[in-house]
Amino acid sequence: MKEILAASTTLGYDILRHGAETYRVEECITRICRAYGYPNTDVFVIPSSIVVTITDGDGSYLTRTRRVLRRDTDLDKVDKLNALSREVCANRPGYDEVMARLQEIEQGPVYSPRMQMFGYGMISAFFTLFYQGGLLDASAAFVLGVLLKWVIDKLAKFEASSFFINIVGGAFTACSCYLAVKAGFAHNQDKMIIGMLMNLVPGIALTNAMREFIAADLISGMIKFAEALITSIGIAIGVVVSLAIFTPFLEVLFG
Amino acid sequence: MNLYAMIWPCVYSFFASLAFSFTFNLRGANMFYAALGGALSWFVYLLFAGCFSSDIPQYFLSMVAVSIYSEYMARRHKSPVTVYLVISYIPLVPGGGAYYTMEYLVEGNSALAAETGVHTLFIAGAIAMGIVLVSSLVRIYTVYIRRRLKARGITRC
Structure with missing residues (x-):
């Protein structure tokens, strides 16, 4: 027993x-x-x-x-x-x-951190193309996607909360894409940001929440829905703050 | 819509979905099937382009197609539905709408921000409705099959 x-x-x-x-x-x-x-x-x-x-x-x-x-x-x-x-x-x-x-x-296999970084880069690049960005934008998004995963891994190593990781992830995405466009490596800042944010969006939590609700597991559904909501709020805070404060600041700085 | 213009977005969504296997640790042949679902989702979306006055029914129909595909694949490979569903529908996630809402907010254009935000929410709702519809019907169907098997004296573990 x-x-x-x-x-x-x-x-x-x-x-x-x-x-x-x-x-x-x-x-x-x-x-x-x-x-x-x-x-x-x-x-x-x-x-x-x-x-x-x-x-x-x-x-x-x-x-x-x-x-x-x-x-x-x-x-x-x-x-x-x-x-x-x-x-x-x-x-x-x-x-x-x-x-x-x-x-x-x-103890089964998991993808190595390097492979996961590569995955982030691929997701960023192909979603940039998917949202009608150019090839140049996609290659820049690939590099920045790899860097994004590196930043997230470093933060996770210091046991940062996932809410904070999402804020930083959103801010990093917006700032790095702005800088890449400003430096002339790419053209479409918005397409790149959308492509890179696809790495962070809580799509999986939202579908799972819906499926829990259908199966009448309301408590689990609520928990997962709240999880999805908090993740999106975190990303939004990161992106909005950097678009509203960081970008204009640099604009003034560099003229 | 001509075929050539339809192919490239589907190819992009295939590889983008494939790359999500690295994040969710999906391995082997399932990687291919899940990514194929990703391509299918956008193919169905483009197939119905221009049929309706807004793109929200397109998202709904596409999600229905992806859910049916995932349920079918799950039964065929005896794997959980989540394995296919979670990756296949990712191209439908309204990331663009969510971003432009934020951008309009920052620019102080609240009318456009509200319009885009509501539209994005409706897309998310249409996607959720798609899953709800198919999953609910599949549950009813499963119970029906189980009852019939039981009536014939066959019990499954």
């Missing part, structure tokens, strides 16, 4: 932490417990916490709580954990095997 609770909760914790929806986590845990012969399971999941209680046939019960402090979006791990959960339900492997598989997935 203890082992089943530990295994199912750990799987739920991992899949939640990497960005799965609430109903998926709840279903995973319930199904695993049912597959091992505990049909009476109460699961409560919100994006920051999991509570699982399983009840025995003779009325004894066991509860486990996990607090989720740090979340990221790792679609590869969500996919693999989802597959593992199906497999566990179907084949019912032993406790040690499940835990070994979980650890194996958890």
Whole structure:
């Protein structure tokens, strides 16, 4: 009983932490417990916490709580954990095997920081083109996108809050694009800023929030919606402040 | 709209979506399928260009197409829908509208800022409606299939 609770909760914790929806986590845990012969399971999941209680046939019960402090979006791990959960339900492997598989997935590959910087550059460049910027703008946006990721990584290393990171990210985007255009490396400041901001916009949080609402997980939906709102406010503060203060200041300075 | 003008934006959205795989740690063949969804989203958007008096229905139809595509891919590969949906719809995110709203605000042009801001909000709403519609219908369909399987005595884990 203890082992089943530990295994199912750990799987739920991992899949939640990497960005799965609430109903998926709840279903995973319930199904695993049912597959091992505990049909009476109460699961409560919100994006920051999991509570699982399983009840025995003779009325004894066991509860486990996990607090989720740090979340990221790792679609590869969500996919693999989802597959593992199906497999566990179907084949019912032993406790040690499940835990070994979980650890194996958890230590699975992630893109190196350098690759992620490259990704930021690509996103910036192609969205600049997408919003009808020129090739010159796109190449400048590529370089600035790489730098943007570098700045974000450095801030994350000092454990800055994500709200502050978004403000700085927005400000960096607006200022660097202004400087690039001023220095003659590119022409369309607005297209570049839009392209680079696509890195920061909380598209994923907003879709997930909508999907939570459809699945009637209102608390999770509210949390994710608030997350999306705060992220956009952060970006907007960064961009507006630098457009309103920094740019005119430099304009005066350089004439 | 001629075909040549349609191809390039779709190519750009394909590669932009592909690059998002690096941020969200998506690997292998799924990278390609998710990016293809990104290209599809903008293709559908351009397909309906000029059919309506505003571009908001275009966003809605495009989101419906992307949601159906993601649900189909998820079932085909036995992966969560999120894997495809999150990346595929990114080209539809109204980043341009959001930026110009801020720019007009800074310039002190509040009338244009309000107009652009409301338009951006409507686009976000249309996108959300698209997901809501498809996901809700798919849920009903799934329950229907499950019931039918149960009636025939087949239970799935």
